[in-house]
Amino acid sequence: MSLRSLLDLAAVTETGAIVLGSRVAVDGHAPGYGVRVVTHIHQDHILGLRRSIREASLIAATPLTLDLLEAAGYRIPPSKRLSLPYRVQVSVEGDVLSLRRANHVPGAAEVLVELENGVRVGYTGDFKLPGTEVLSDLDVLVIDATYGLEDWVRPWQEEIDLLLADVVREGLSHGPVYLYGYYGKIEEIMLLLRNQGVDAPFLVNQRVGRSVEVLERHGYRVGDVVVEGTREAVEVKRSGWYIGFRHYSSWRRRRSLPGENGARPVHVLLTGWEFREPFRRLGPRELVVSFSDHADFRQLVSYVEEARPRLLVADSYRGGRAAAYFASYVSKRLGIPAVALPGGGVDGV
Ligand SMILES: [Zn+2]
Structure with a gap:
């Protein structure tokens, strides 16, 4: 499968949803996607959640995140509540969805989807190291690159x-x-x-x-x-x-x-x-x-070096110019094709 066609299988939409395959939308609302995943409770990761609760078939998150959402006033009908402990796999019309532990705020998760056609796509959500499982062997990895500029390091x-x-x-x-x-x-x-x-x-x-x-x-x-x-x-x-x-x-x-x-x-x-x-x-x-609960630039590089996806997508909806810079750094310096989405130029693809 070409790198360009991989972009049809994992992307960041103009409204900030990370779409993994054609069924799973993460941290933003995407019309027509049956499953809405919430990686954690931060405002920029619960975009359009009320609409997803109305329109999607399932709202998936870790048990802790689901309860924190309820405590914050989100009413999720029990029939739509998909409580997913870390590493438990669930099949969504042939795609296999699971969450992995992210060191960020309590309950935070990364998302992994193994698509029906064998392609593996994932999203880190917000994270820092250590304490976050590195998603490896992926065709496409979508990464949070909030601190994607080279000067943005906290050696301590x-x-x-x-x-x-x-x-x-x-x-x-x-x-x-x-x-x-x-x-x-x-x-x-x-x-x-x-x-x-x-x-x-x-x-x-x-x-x-x-x-x-x-x-x-x-x-x-x-x-x-x-x-x-x-x-x-x-x-x-x-x-x-x-x-x-x-x-x-x-x-x-x-x-x-x-x-x-x-x-x-x-x-x-x-x-x-x-x-x-x-x-x-x-x-x-x-x-x-x-004090940050996000990876700094050094940690971002070390995550990507270990993960080595076939294609990296940096989330510029949340990361802005830092995500665009990080994508070009990864493609030039690490030799991994990378793009910042939405709206970014395609480097090495
Ligand atoms: Zn966050």
């Missing part, structure tokens, strides 16, 4: 868990610590801190509180969590020893947020767009920590 990425836990411990020795990040990343950081032995109570809003309940139901141990507005929250605040989590968007309002009974909290912003150093002080009580 593999040690950042330890560094972040140190920053939080140091802050806690003076008073409360507030961490600012996106939903999904917040839950990931909670688990990371517990893993590192940080046991201060977590203070969260109601939405994160609901996600924590789902995580606990799925066997994750998040420990002591109190929800803003409850009596427990008042007590925890009075103690001055806790870690508060806030959405990224409230970072710019951090100085005008209500005081903490005279305590002066340390504010920590978590961002993937910091490439100079692992953390940077903005002031005595404010820091930016370079």
Whole structure:
């Protein structure tokens, strides 16, 4: 089969759906595709989900992701709910679909489809290394290339868990610590801190509180969590020893947020767009920590070198010019034909 005809079997549409074969659409709505897969709960991966819930026959995701979607207000009829634990295969009219573990936010998955005609296509979803299974022996691999520019490297990425836990411990020795990040990343950081032995109570809003309940139901141990507005929250605040989590968007309002009974909290912003150093002080009580749940450029290259698909598709719907650059890098430097979709030029195809 020619490389060009492979592009008919795996692509990224203008509306951000990753289509694998003619039956499976991932992370965006594609009319006429019977199965909609959700790799994880981030906003740019649940595009058109309400329409897919109405029109598709099945909504497939890991059991945790399905429950997190329900907690976020998506009602999926039981007859359309396809709960797929990692590595369990399901046949969809002759195509075989399965999910693989991705290290990103809790519940995140990669998607593998073995088509009826023997062609193997897959999509990484969002991921970072280590902890993500490399999809190998594929004819077409669609990859998330958010950090696809050569300068976008975080050499400390593999040690950042330890560094972040140190920053939080140091802050806690003076008073409360507030961490600012996106939903999904917040839950990931909670688990990371517990893993590192940080046991201060977590203070969260109601939405994160609901996600924590789902995580606990799925066997994750998040420990002591109190929800803003409850009596427990008042007590925890009075103690001055806790870690508060806030959405990224409230970072710019951090100085005008209500005081903490005279305590002066340390504010920590978590961002993937910091490439100079692992953390940077903005002031005595404010820091930016370079923490991402996406592969940086080095990790993207190492994934593709190991996977060695016949054709690589970089997702430019989400990755923009970085995906276009990454596709041309892969084709010129790794010798693997690559294209950025939608809208990209075809390099080496
Ligand atoms: Zn994501």
